[in-house]
Amino acid sequence: MALTIVDSCVNCWACYDVCPSEAIYQSSPHFKINARKCTECDGDFADPQCASICPIEEAILDSSGMPINPIGSLTGIPPEKMAEAMREIQAR
Secondary structure, eight states, X not given: OOOEEOTTOOOOXXXXXXXXXXXXXXXXXXXXXXXXXXXXXXXXXXXXXXXXXXXXXXXXXXXXXXXXXXXXXXTOOOHHHHHHHHHHHHHO
């Protein structure tokens, strides 16, 4: 049971101080999570604290490899609407 930080991490440091098990560490090119230390905040919090504060969608994956903050979850913009808006912007 462990979370994973992927390449879309921007090293903003938001997750580092909120991890109750001190499983997050700085690495290159982005932060990583020590799987031996990560408890997914089980027993400490209802939700993983790193994902609760992360400002980047799909940057943190659960133990099954699914994003905890999927596309649209932080912005409130459904993926199809975002794609439509991006096409419109690029057409200008």
